[in-house]
Each structure stands twice: as structure tokens, then as C-alpha cells.
Amino acid sequence: MGLARLLYPSPLYRMFLTSGAPATPRALPAPPPRGSAEGGRKVLAGGSLPDHPDWQAKSLDVATLTALNGFNWLADLAAVGTPEARKRARGLIGDWLGQERWHPIVWAPDITGRRLAIALETWSFVTEGADDALSKRWLASLSRQAKHLVRSLEDGTDGLPRLEAISGLVLAALAGLGRLEPATILVRLARELARQILPDGGHVERSPSAHVEAFELLLGLRESLTAAGVALPGKLEAAIERMAAMVRFFRHGDGKLALFNGSVEDDSRAIDRLLQRAGIKTPAPDSAPDSGFERLSAHRTLVIFNTGAPPPRGLDLHAHAGQLSFELSVGRERVVVNCGGAPTRDAAWVMAARATAAHSTVTIDETNSAELSAGGGMVRRPRRLESQREDSGGAALAMASHDGYAPNFGLTHRRRLWLSPDGTDLRGEDILLGAHKGLFAIRFHLHPDVQVSLIQNGGAALLRVPSGVAWRFHIGGGRLELVESAYFGQGISGPNNIRRAEQLVITGPVIDGAPIKWAFRMLPRN
Numbered sequence: 325m326g327l328a329r330l331l332y333p334s335p336l337y338r339m340f341l342t343s344g345a346p347a348t349p350r351a352l353p354a355p356p357p358r359g360s361a362e363g364g365r366k367v368l369a370g371g372s373l374p375d376h377p378d379w380q381a382k383s384l385d386v387a388t389l390t391a392l393n394g395f396n397w398l399a400d401l402a403a404v405g406t407p408e409a410r411k412r413a414r415g416l417i418g419d420w421l422g423q424e425r426w427h428p429i430v431w432a433p434d435i436t437g438r439r440l441a442i443a444l445e446t447w448s449f450v451t452e453g454a455d456d457a458l459s460k461r462w463l464a465s466l467s468r469q470a471k472h473l474v475r476s477l478e479d480g481t482d483g484l485p486r487l488e489a490i491s492g493l494v495l496a497a498l499a500g501l502g503r504l505e506p507a508t509i510l511v512r513l514a515r516e517l518a519r520q521i522l523p524d525g526g527h528v529e530r531s532p533s534a535h536v537e538a539f540e541l542l543l544g545l546r547e548s549l550t551a552a553g554v555a556l557p558g559k560l561e562a563a564i565e566r567m568a569a570m571v572r573f574f575r576h577g578d579g580k581l582a583l584f585n586g587s588v589e590d591d592s593r594a595i596d597r598l599l600q601r602a603g604i605k606t607p608a609p610d611s612a613p614d615s616g617f618e619r620l621s622a623h624r625t626l627v628i629f630n631t632g633a634p635p636p637r638g639l640d641l642h643a644h645a646g647q648l649s650f651e652l653s654v655g656r657e658r659v660v661v662n663c664g665g666a667p668t669r670d671a672a673w674v675m676a677a678r679a680t681a682a683h684s685t686v687t688i689d690e691t692n693s694a695e696l697s698a699g700g701g702m703v704r705r706p707r708r709l710e711s712q713r714e715d716s717g718g719a720a721l722a723m724a725s726h727d728g729y730a731p732n733f734g735l736t737h738r739r740r741l742w743l744s745p746d747g748t749d750l751r752g753e754d755i756l757l758g759a760h761k762g763l764f765a766i767r768f769h770l771h772p773d774v775q776v777s778l779i780q781n782g783g784a785a786l787l788r789v790p791s792g793v794a795w796r797f798h799i800g801g802g803r804l805e806l807v808e809s810a811y812f813g814q815g816i817s818g819p820n821n822i823r824r825a826e827q828l829v830i831t832g833p834v835i836d837g838a839p840i841k842w843a844f845r846m847l848p849r850n
Contacts, residue, residue: 332426332472343503345467350500353445354551355544356601359399364409367397376419380427387669393420393430395442402446413450414458421461426472433480436473437492440466441544444495463501470502477512483520483639484527484534490516491541498552506554513545514559525566526615529635531642532574533587533665536595539567543601565604571595572608573619574628576653582628583651583664584617585635586642586677588815610720611713618713618741620720624655625747625846630685631711631724634694634702641700645692646683647709647726648739652750652844657789658771659844660684664812667821671698677812684769686737686754688834689762693728693737704731718745733760735834748846753839766802766830766840772811772823778804785828793846800841802832 331337366372378384379392397416401409429435443450443466451459473493480489490513497504520528520538527535542564549556574582579592610619616632629650634643644662652660663682666674676682680692687693695704706728714721721742729735735758742751754766770776775788784798785806809827814820830840 332431332476337426338468341468341471342464344471344501345464346500349444349447349463351498351548351552352447353441353495353498353544354547355445356597357399357403357445358442359396359401359403359446361400361403361405363397363400364402364404367401368404368409368412373397373416375415377416379420379423380425380430385669386429389427389429390435393439394435395439398446398450399442402449405449410449410452413446417450417462418458421458421465424465431469431472431476432485433473433477433489434485436469436476437489440469440473440492440496440501441488444499466496466499467501470496470504474502474504474509481641483529483635483641484538487516487520487538487541491545494545495548498548498554506552510554510557514557517542517559517563521563521567522614523566524609524612524614525563525568525570526573526612526617527567527570528639529585529642530615530617530632531585531587532581532583533590534585534642535567535574536571536581536590536598539564539571539602540598542567543598547601564602565606568599568602568604569606569608570612570615571599572606573612573617575608576628576651576656576658577624577626578653578656578658583662583813584628584630584646584649585644586665588665589813610715613711616709616711618711618722618724620722620741620743622718622720622743622745622747625743625750626653627651627741627743627750629722629724629741631709631722633709633726634705637701640702640705642678643694643702644678644683645680645694645696645702645728646685647680647693647706647728648724648737649683649685650741651684654747654789654793654846655791657773657791657793659774659787659789659795660768661771661811661813663769663810665815667810667812668816681765681767682769684767686739686756687765687767688729688733688735688756688760690765691729691732693726708736719743729756729760730758733762733834734758735760750844752842754842755837755839756834757837758834759836760834762834764802764830764832764834764840766842768797768828768842769809769811770826770828772825774826776806776826776828778806787844792849795844795846797828797842797844799830801838802830802840805829805831 401413497506497509527538580589618629620627666677680687706726708727711724723740725738727736738755740753787795809825811823811825
């Protein structure tokens with residue numbers, strides 16, 4: 325990458341990129357538009373984008389540079405679709421073209437891929453069939469960007485960002501940009517799908533949000549390839565089919581996503597639309613061994629249990645130290661949750677959200693089960709993880725263990741979750757194996773809508789959800805406390821991106837092999 329940073333800004337490299345622009349796009353993307361009319365109206369009102377931005381200002385942070393040059397604002401203006409929105413879009417594109425030059429963030433593979441995809445999706449809106457100077461300049465630029473993206477693809481961030489870059493390349497090839505051959509790009513897509521989509525259909529980053537984003541990208545490619553009359557690669561069809569079942573796996577009864585590895589709830593209606601577009605009825609599996617999750621369900625009760633290892637190095641940028649955490653919901657109401665993805669882009673909040681203590685699992689001496697890097701990824705991770713599952717008579721039992729606390733404390737954490745056939749009884753058992761004499765804390769983060777109070781002199785707790793369903797939580801071993809928590813499940817753009825919540829915490833001294841038992845039992849309605 326060092327030599328590339330010298331080559332890419334050079335006039336010689338720009339000359340290399342100048343050829344290969346078609347007179348008009350050969351084929352345009354077919355997916356539904358991705359923009360938000362509400363976002364577009366904000367752009368028109370001048371609230372989110374100045375008339376003449378400095379697209380590469382040194383004062384801008386990475387997140388702002390990414391948002392500005394990723395061109396989501398163009399998709400938003402296209403969603404408005406008025407002549408005023410078109411005029412604003414053309415003015416901003418012309419402004420961007422006037423400042424076009426290579427920049428390591430602005431021309432990063434995933435940002436370039438996204439910009440290409442949105443530019444082609446909005447082509448008809450921007451040009452309105454006009455063969456004018458701006459259209460020609462814009463198409464020439466897109467061709468340059470496509471040629472550069474082919475060369476720089478492997479320089480970018482692995483995982484979902486690389487899939488986004490390849491998606492943009494496929495659309496560019498279908499449009500005839502940069503003299504790219506669709507067949508060649510589809511070979512690269514197939515190779516990436518084999519790396520990133522696991523045999524059980526989960527995405528390699530083990531994040532429900534990343535999984536849904538990847539699923540949407542692949543659906544868009546399928547629709548665009550079909551519209552262009554290009555035969556669908558078998559690996560693409562197979563990946564979409566497996567992923568659809570895993571989208572259902574990660575949904576709670578409210579239709580939104582479980583909160584693992586940086587995920588947020590997402591919009592249930594948007595997820596419904598994706599599954600409708602997929603047209604695949606495969607139900608959610610009970611077990612996802614390659615992704616490292618178990619799903620225990622009975623009647624209206626659902627438990628999603630994180631039993632797997634962190635994503636491989638290089639794919640763990642947003643991974644959380646949430647080994648053996650779980651979430652519990654009943655019908656459309658969440659009871660036990662993880663805190664969710666970072667509520668802001670502030671580095672301190674990001675690290676707090678990734679910490680083990682932000683998850684419904686065990687911490688030792690307030691230490692993470694994996695050592696997190698402030699720049700993303702993991703410095704140290706569990707090396708040995710084991711899991712198994714038994715289903716009998718309608719009841720489900722999932723067992724898992726990890727050695728993430730072995731380097732610091734010589735401990736292995738083992739957890740068992742059992743759900744009764746009628747879904748009214750969830751029992752758990754945590755065992756710490758090793759001679760360490762520290763303190764454990766077992767956290768159960770509660771959704772903000774759950775009302776909770778300690779009963780029996782602090783030996784148990786009573787929980788009630790808005791529908792009136794009540795649960796009694798009781799423990800065997802340790803001391804029970806009720807502590808303040810925070811919920812980030814609605815994400816950065818949510819209306820309440822940080823909500824006050826509470827957590828039940830069992831604390832006590834580590835005793836080698838001594839089980840700490842706990843249970844949630846649904847109380848009969850009066």
C-alpha cells in the first residue's frame with residue numbers, strides 16, 4: 325500500500341484511468357432505491373450538507389468524510405425526486421467533480437464501490453435522459469473510479485466493506501464502465517462469497533446487522549444481473565438462500581435483530597421487505613454451528629445464545645467481547661438483552677459497547693473476555709471454544725464454554741441454558757473452572773421497557789413487561805444486585821440512541837467448579 329499511496333495521486337496514474345468510458349451506461353441497477361425522502365428533504369433545507377462542501381477537508385473526521393463521499397445524500401435526493409432535488413443533486417455532483425482527486429478515505433474500495441452503486445442507481449434521476457456536459461463528465465469519472473477500484477480492491481477493509489466494493493464493481497461492469505468484463509468480476513464475487521458466507525448461511529463477521537447488509541447487497545446484485553440478462557452465478561443463488569434462513573434466525577419476536585457484535589435492532593418492515601424480495605421461505609434453523617449461535621424457542625419464548633468464537637483476524641474490526649452472552653424475548657417484547665452497537669462514533673463509547681460488561685454474560689474482576697484494540701479488532705481472544713446442544717421432549721439444552729479468561733486468570737467459563745417445552749422456564753448455570761481467587765459478575769441487561777424490582781430481601785427479582793407478563797428471577801449462589809444500565813439498540817440514528825435501563829447482576833467470589841444457578845420463570849396471569 326505504501327507504493328500505491330505514491331502512485332495513485334500521480335498525474336500518470338490518472339492518465340491511465342482516463343480511457344474506458346462508454347457513451348452511456350449499458351445497463352443500470354434494478355434494485356429498489358435505497359434513499360430516504362426524509363434525508364433528502366434535510367439536504368434541500370441545507371441542514372445536512374452545505375451548497376459547496378469541501379469534500380476532502382483535512383478538518384473532517386473519517387466518519388464525516390465517509391458520509392460525504394459515500395453519496396448516500398444522492399440516494400436521498402433521488403427519493404425526493406422533484407426538479408428542485410434534481411437541480412441540487414446535479415449541483416453537488418458538479419461540485420464534487422471540480423474537486424475530484426485521489427484521497428485514501430474518499431477513494432477507499434468500499435466507499436468507491438458505494439459511490440459507484442448509488443451513482444448508477446440514480447443515473448436516470450440525475451441525467452433525466454439528457455446528454456449534456458455534466459452527464460459526460462460524471463460518466464467519465466465513474467469509469468475512472470471503476471478502473472481504480474479493480475486495482476485497489478484488496479487494499480481495502482476485509483469483510484462487509486469488501487463485499488460492498490465488489491458489489492459496486494459488478495454494477496459498474498454491467499454498465500460497461502472502465503471496460504470491465506462482468507464475467508471476470510463475477511468470478512471475484514464468487515470467491516468472496518465462499519470466504520464470507522459460512523456453510524450455515526451466516527456472515528463471517530457474526531454480526532446480525534452486517535449479515536442483513538450483506539444480504540441486501542446480494543439481493544440487489546441478483547436483481548441487477550437478472551435485469552441485464554446475465555446468468556446468475558450458482559454461488560450467489562446458494563448464498564442468498566442460506567442467508568435468508570439466517571436473517572430469520574437473528575430476529576426476535578418484534579421482527580428486529582438480536583444485538584451481537586455491534587448490531588442494532590434495525591427496521592422490522594425493512595427486513596420484511598428484504599425477505600419478500602428474496603422469495604425464500606426457508607425457516608430459521610435451531611442451530612447455526614458455523615456462525616456460532618444457538619436458538620432455543622418454545623411457544624412465544626425465544627433465546628438466542630452466542631456460543632461461537634470471535635470472527636477471524638482482519639474480520640473482527642467491530643467484534644465485541646461478548647462470549648456466551650444471550651438474549652431473551654417473549655412474543656414482541658424483549659426481556660434480557662445486550663447493550664448493542666455504539667450509540668455514537670466517540671471512541672470511548674465504542675469501546676464501552678464492545679466490552680464484556682455490556683453483554684449478558686460473565687466478567688471476571690471487571691476484565692474483558694477478549695482484549696480489544698482501541699483501533700478495532702482484538703489483540704487477544706479465546707482460543708478454545710466448545711458447544712453442544714440437546715433437544716428432548718420439546719425442551720432445549722445448549723452448553724458452551726470458552727477460555728478467554730485463561731491468560732489472565734487461568735479460568736474457563738462454562739454456561740448451560742435450558743428452556744422448558746412450554747417456554748415459561750429458562751434455567752441457566754455458570755461454572756468457572758480454575759484456581760483464581762477473584763470476583764465474578766454475571767450480568768443480565770434488561771430492555772428499557774422492563775420494570776424490575778428486587779424481592780425476598782434481595783434474593784430474587786420480579787420483572788414485568790408492558791403487556792403485563794411477569795417473570796420471577798431467582799438465583800442459587802452469589803449476591804443479587806440491581807444496577808443502572810444503558811441500551812444502545814436503536815443505533816446512532818435512532819430517536820433514542822441511548823436509553824436508560826437496568827441490569828440484574830450476580831456477584832461473588834470465584835470458587836473452582838462451583839455452579840452459579842439462576843432461572844427466569846414466567847408467572848401465571850391473574
